Each structure stands twice: as structure tokens, then as C-alpha cells.
Amino acid sequence: MHYVDAKGILSSNNGYCGMNIYRGCTHGCIYCDSRSRCYQFTHKFEDIEVKQNAPVLLEKALRSKRSKCMIGTGSMSDSYMHCEEELRLTRRCLEIISKYEFGVSIQTKSDRILQDIDLLDEINQKSKCVVAMTLTTYDDKLCSIVEPKVCNTKRRIEVLEEFKKRDIPTIVWLTPILPYINDTEENINNILRECIRVGVKGIICFDMGLTLRDGDREYYYDALDTHFPGLKERYIREYGNSYYLPSPDSAKLMKIFRETCRDNGIMYMPEDCFGFMHEFPEKYMQMSLF
Numbered sequence: 500m501h502y503v504d505a506k507g508i509l510s511s512n513n514g515y516c517g518m519n520i521y522r523g524c525t526h527g528c529i530y531c532d533s534r535s536r537c538y539q540f541t542h543k544f545e546d547i548e549v550k551q552n553a554p555v556l557l558e559k560a561l562r563s564k565r566s567k568c569m570i571g572t573g574s575m576s577d578s579y580m581h582c583e584e585e586l587r588l589t590r591r592c593l594e595i596i597s598k599y600e601f602g603v604s605i606q607t608k609s610d611r612i613l614q615d616i617d618l619l620d621e622i623n624q625k626s627k628c629v630v631a632m633t634l635t636t637y638d639d640k641l642c643s644i645v646e647p648k649v650c651n652t653k654r655r656i657e658v659l660e661e662f663k664k665r666d667i668p669t670i671v672w673l674t675p676i677l678p679y680i681n682d683t684e685e686n687i688n689n690i691l692r693e694c695i696r697v698g699v700k701g702i703i704c705f706d707m708g709l710t711l712r713d714g715d716r717e718y719y720y721d722a723l724d725t726h727f728p729g730l731k732e733r734y735i736r737e738y739g740n741s742y743y744l745p746s747p748d749s750a751k752l753m754k755i756f757r758e759t760c761r762d763n764g765i766m767y768m769p770e771d772c773f774g775f776m777h778e779f780p781e782k783y784m785q786m787s788l789f
Contacts, residue, residue, distance in 0.1 A: 500549060504551065505553065514777075521550070569603065569604050579612050641681060663697050671701070684755065701771065707749040
């Protein structure tokens with residue numbers, strides 16, 4: 500872990516602002532796209548870069564903003580990695596978001612988010628909070644291989660249930676689905692069943708497969724050699740150096756996914772889910788009038 504003073508903390512896109520307090524990650528997920536060389540890391544991925552002045556930059560930015568918006572965080576680096584236990588920078592930024600009555604959309608795989616459920620509830624009462632949780636692998640043993648240094652899927656489902664009790668809307672990222680590993684009907688159906696039970700607002704799934712780029716491909720293949728002997732060779736035969744690696748059962752699994760979501764009133768089109776996460780409440784209230 501090392502500390503830097505960042506020059507800025509918010510990136511703006513059509514009224515929605517992104518924020519990453521950390522760079523790198525310690526969850527150890529074997530498929531992590533953020534390891535890709537295109538993101539130009541100049542340090543080891545597990546050596547977390549901490550933007551120590553993030554709260555100061557955020558307060559300055561929000562104080563000067565003319566209109567409220569949603570602040571999104573956790574897309575590139577999980578806001579609740581192990582270092583957050585000690586540093587609490589995410590909480591300090593959430594306190595500032597609450598102070599200025601902005602909204603927040605926060606993505607994580609970690610149950611550490613429950614440490615801040617009181618604050619997220621407070622934000623949701625003032626404006627809007629959306630919690631996005633990644634679920635890929637229902638089986639505990641397999642999950643411990645695919646996502647080894649973070650709580651398992653069943654625990655994340657318990658987290659979603661706690662947010663449901665607070666009427667805080669949740670979105671699930673059902674991605675990536677790894678060919679010949681977790682791309683089974685049983686896995687998808689188990690996750691969908693739990694999403695229905697805990698009342699998620701939407702599920703993001705672009706397709707049943709994963710993407711690999713230079714940097715994360717090597718890490719992923721090393722994990723395959725360790726945990727799934729012979730599977731790397733199968734990937735190379737079937738996919739070569741392709742960026743996108745679809746499950747051979749993608750069409751069937753996507754049909755199950757879409758039909759289940761439709762039957763249970765769950766948003767499943769990515770643009771609808773992103774629209775919900777990105778739009779500040781005033782726009783939704785205006786839409787409801789019509």
C-alpha cells in the first residue's frame with residue numbers, strides 16, 4: 500500500500516460523476532479486468548494506491564457544483580478492500596456526499612459495506628443510494644477459488660437482504676460467467692432465485708462469458724493451471740487470443756436469465772440498470788408525472 504496526493508477525484512459523464520479512491524485490489528479474483536495493461540499500472544496490482552486527499556478533493560468539488568448528481572464508486576477498484584478496514588476513506592467520502600445531499604451508487608463484492616449501512620441509509624433518505632453487488636458463483640468451494648480473498652456469494656446475498664430491509668435499492672452484476680467453470684444452469688438459476696428472494700431492482704449481464712486482455716489473460720491462465728489443469732489448453736484451442744470468450748451455452752443461459760427477470764419484474768437490460776444507477780432522483784420524479 501502506498502499513498503499519493505491526487506490532482507482530482509471526480510470524472511463527469513452526462514451529469515453522472517465517477518470516483519475511485521483506490522487503485523489496485525486485494526480481492527484476488529482470477530478474472531479481474533482491472534489488471535489489464537491498458538490501465539497503465541506502474542505498481543504491483545496488489546500494492547494499493549491510496550488517494551489520501553480524496554475527502555478534501557471531494558468536498559471541494561461538491562461544494563462548488565451547481566446541481567446535484569449521483570456519485571458512482573467501486574467500478575475499477577472495490578471501495579471495501581481490506582485497507583478500508585483501517586483507512587475508512589470510503590466512509591469519509593460518504594459522509595461528505597451525505598452532507599451535500601448528493602446521491603451515491605456504490606459497487607462492491609465485500610460485506611464490509613455493512614459497516615456503512617447507517618450512512619448509506621441516511622443518503623438514501625436525503626436523495627438516493629444504489630448498492631451494486633457482484634454475484635458470479637453460488638457454490639462456496641468454487642467461489643473460494645474464483646474470488647479467493649472476499650466473502651462468498653451466500654454472504655453477499657445476506658448483505659443484499661440487509662439493504663432490502665432498509666428499502667435501499669440493489670443491483671446485481673451477474674458477470675463474468677467463466678466458460679466450463681460456472682456457466683451452468685444450476686449456478687445461474689441459484690443466483691437468480693436468490694436475487695428474486697431479496698428483491699433486487701435489476702441484474703446486469705451483458706452475455707454469458709468473460710473478456711480477457713493483455714495483463715489479466717496471463718493472470719487468469721495461471722489460475723487455470725493451478726486450479727483447473729488442462730483448461731487453459733482448451734481455452735487456447737477454442738478462443739485463441741480473442742478479447743471475448745463466450746460460454747458455449749451462452750444462448751441457453753441468456754434465455755433463462757431474460758425470461759426469469761421478465762417473469763419477476765427485474766430490470767435486465769443494461770441500459771435500464773445503468774439509467775437507474777446514474778439518474779439523480781429529480782429526473783425520476785419528473786418522469787413519474789407523465
